[in-house]
Amino acid sequence: MEEARAKPVCAEEALNLLNCVAQSPYDQDKCIRLLQNLRECVLNK
Numbered sequence: 001m002e003e004a005r006a007k008p009v010c011a012e013e014a015l016n017l018l019n020c021v022a023q024s025p026y027d028q029d030k031c032i033r034l035l036q037n038l039r040e041c042v043l044n045k
Contacts, residue, residue, distance in 0.1 A: 010041040 017038050020031040 009045050010038060013038040013041045 013034070017031065017034040020027065020034050
């Protein structure tokens with residue numbers, strides 16, 4: 001049961017990036033920072 005509740009790897013970073021690209025107005029600089037955060041998370045796992 002513990003695994004069913006486990007958070008997917010880098011889920012928060014991925015969600016933050018998706019929310020950023022869906023926002024209006026689009027903040028490219030913010031989204032690029034979030035993309036870099038997600039990339040680092042994936043590389044560190």
